[in-house]
Amino acid sequence: MWDYTDKVMEYFRNPKNLGDVDNPDAVGEVGSMACGDVMRLTLKVEKGTDRILDARFKTFGCASAIASASILTELIKGKTLDEAAQVSNDDIARALGGLPSAKMHCSVMGHDALMAAIANYRHAPQPDSEEEGGKIVCRCFAVTDKHIERVVRENNLATIEDVTNFTKAGGACGSCHTQIQDIIDRVRRELAAEKKT
Amino acid sequence: MKPLIYADNNATTRVAPEVVHEMLPFCTEQYGNPSSMYAFAQAPAKAMDTARERVAALVGAERPDEIIFTSCGTESDNAAVFGTLAALPDKKHVVLSSVEHPAVYNLAETLQHRGCRTTMLRVDSQGIVDLDQLANSIWDDTALVSVMWANNETGVVSPVKEIAAICRAKGVAFHTDAVQAVGKLPVNVREAGAQLLSLSGHKIHAPKGVGALYIKRGTRFRPFFVGGHQEHGRRAGTENVPGIVALGKACELAAAYLQDEVTRVRALRDRLEREILARVPDSFLNGGGADRTPNTTSISFEYIEGEAILLYMSDAGICASSGSACTSGSLEPSHVLRAMGVPIELAHSAVRFSLSRYNTDADVDYIIDKLPPIIARLREMSPFAPK
Numbered sequence: 001m002w003d004y005t006d007k008v009m010e011y012f013r014n015p016k017n018l019g020d021v022d023n024p025d026a027v028g029e030v031g032s033m034a035c036g037d038v039m040r041l042t043l044k045v046e047k048g049t050d051r052i053l054d055a056r057f058k059t060f061g062c063a064s065a066i067a068s069a070s071i072l073t074e075l076i077k078g079k080t081l082d083e084a085a086q087v088s089n090d091d092i093a094r095a096l097g098g099l100p101s102a103k104m105h106c107s108v109m110g111h112d113a114l115m116a117a118i119a120n121y122r123h124a125p126q127p128d129s130e131e132e133g134g135k136i137v138c139r140c141f142a143v144t145d146k147h148i149e150r151v152v153r154e155n156n157l158a159t160i161e162d163v164t165n166f167t168k169a170g171g172a173c174g175s176c177h178t179q180i181q182d183i184i185d186r187v188r189r190e191l192a193a194e195k196k197t
Numbered sequence: 198m199k200p201l202i203y204a205d206n207n208a209t210t211r212v213a214p215e216v217v218h219e220m221l222p223f224c225t226e227q228y229g230n231p232s233s234m235y236a237f238a239q240a241p242a243k244a245m246d247t248a249r250e251r252v253a254a255l256v257g258a259e260r261p262d263e264i265i266f267t268s269c270g271t272e273s274d275n276a277a278v279f280g281t282l283a284a285l286p287d288k289k290h291v292v293l294s295s296v297e298h299p300a301v302y303n304l305a306e307t308l309q310h311r312g313c314r315t316t317m318l319r320v321d322s323q324g325i326v327d328l329d330q331l332a333n334s335i336w337d338d339t340a341l342v343s344v345m346w347a348n349n350e351t352g353v354v355s356p357v358k359e360i361a362a363i364c365r366a367k368g369v370a371f372h373t374d375a376v377q378a379v380g381k382l383p384v385n386v387r388e389a390g391a392q393l394l395s396l397s398g399h400k401i402h403a404p405k406g407v408g409a410l411y412i413k414r415g416t417r418f419r420p421f422f423v424g425g426h427q428e429h430g431r432r433a434g435t436e437n438v439p440g441i442v443a444l445g446k447a448c449e450l451a452a453a454y455l456q457d458e459v460t461r462v463r464a465l466r467d468r469l470e471r472e473i474l475a476r477v478p479d480s481f482l483n484g485g486g487a488d489r490t491p492n493t494t495s496i497s498f499e500y501i502e503g504e505a506i507l508l509y510m511s512d513a514g515i516c517a518s519s520g521s522a523c524t525s526g527s528l529e530p531s532h533v534l535r536a537m538g539v540p541i542e543l544a545h546s547a548v549r550f551s552l553s554r555y556n557t558d559a560d561v562d563y564i565i566d567k568l569p570p571i572i573a574r575l576r577e578m579s580p581f582a583p584k
């Protein structure tokens with residue numbers, strides 16, 4: 001049994017902002033049914049100000065995926081897209097009072113859905129996608145190098161297990177573990193160098 | 198107060214009161230070590246003899262000393278595989294099925310590390326192993342074939358007699374994990390023709406932490422646990438006397454309740470399954486075309502994910518389990534359902550109900566009343582469910 005916080009269970013039992021926005025101005029859909037979770041975020045955005053007037057979600061997934069999507073909609077409502085873009089996966093996890101480490105990927109997925117919706121609004125390519133120059137590293141869960149890089153950087157991850165917990169990458173056949181390790185090593189070198197300067 | 202409807206008896210069972218009654222004195226007054234010489238240790242030693250006879254009787258062993266007691270089903274499975282291999286140093290190949298419980302399934306990797314080849318038998322859409330592949334997968338250096346008697350997730354029953362006949366013709370030992378078969382079906386090692394059979398106490402209303410392994414007389418076997426001379430040198434370690442006494446009593450009760458299991462429990466399961474499938478659209482039975490244990494049903498609810506279903510059911514007081522990734526502690530859904538060719542999204546959405554002698558008609562009424570709105574509610578949240 002997962003050790004979910006009361007907050008996770010509250011948002012799972014009575015999710016806020018469930019459903020689809022009518023005639024959405026932005027749609028972000030991430031994940032796949034085969035991977036076990038999918039999130040769809042729909043936004044109503046005010047023209048001119050880029051303010052998020054309404055945000056709704058639908059989720060195929062476990063309790064923490066549903067709770068992450070629901071609380072995300074609360075975190076971003078009323079913000080401009082630029083402000084919303086500052087909401088990190090860690091903000092989502094913290095708003096839920098924390099997630100079990102093996103479930104951190106649910107918060108990352110919430111963040112991904114948000115970034116996907118913003119990109120969709122701006123007619124930009126989907127973040128970290130192959131279209132944006134990302135290369136698939138984990139075939140089992142279709143995770144790109146760009147995505148792993150970004151999540152390692154944003155969350156200061158140190159091990160393959162961390163990367164799996166946050167992105168699912170490497171969580172099935174394991175054949176991408178050396179590639180993941182290379183990415184971790186490179187990003188951590190970069191982070192160390194950035195710190196010095 | 199919220200009711201508790203326990204429908205997860207393939208995970209573990211309530212200890213029968215008769216079993217508690219019989220084991221307790223071996224925790225309190227009769228705590229002697231059965232290996233000791235004094236008269237005080239005689240009662241536990243005798244009680245173990247009785248327990249061994251009862252286990253032997255339930256599985257149809259020829260002699261009680263064909264039974265060794267272990268710490269759990271997992272140990273029995275490990276001992277069967279590694280104990281056989283250790284006794285046959287020239288043999289380097291083991292045949293398993295692709296729907297085994299992790300207690301056997303996950304041995305494949307360890308075996309490969311130790312320089313052993315493994316063959317994973319495929320199963321058909323109903324979870325039945327491919328007998329032709331089995332016949333073609335036994336080589337001169339094959340030590341053992343291990344195929345479970347009944348599957349823990351779907352209840353699907355293997356054609357053990359046919360498997361045993363193939364093994365016999367090829368002169369290779371056959372182990373069957375009967376942890377989910379014992380107490381639910383008539384299990385007879387001699388009729389089935391198995392040389393090794395595993396069972397576990399906590400699945401048949403004994404406590405957790407006790408199991409048994411049947412080893413047919415004359416079967417090559419080296420101990421998996423090495424140490425003292427207990428169990429005629431075949432399993433070292435001071436015996437878990439209370440647990441063993443409990444297992445013996447549980448086996449005696451299992452024989453007495455078998456009729457109830459195959460009639461009343463089966464009728465409960467059939468009604469539960471029929472009503473769920475009728476009341477919930479886009480729900481699918483897994484393994485329904487095969488012979489199954491009378492207590493188990495596995496149903497997939499399209500468009501939603503298993504863990505979410507379990508937690509909503511838990512709020513309603515219903516205990517069941519799921520084939521979804523989120524509940525398995527891994528990121529991949531049930532290997533059993535995947536091996537049967539169940540589409541991955543339906544594997545993520547599978548729920549297993551497993552009943553026991555303690556379930557009633559009222560339990561089934563409760564589940565079939567509470568479940569449909571739970572499924573409907575979760576489908577409202579799903580991006581895929583049709584409006």
Ligand SMILES: Cc1ncc(COP(=O)(O)O)c(C=O)c1O
Nearest residue numbers: 269270271298300349376377397
């Ligand atoms: C088919 C099967 N084999 C083995 C086991 C393991 O038994 P135990 O929990 O006693 O180790 C189980 C129980 O989960 C099982 O269902």
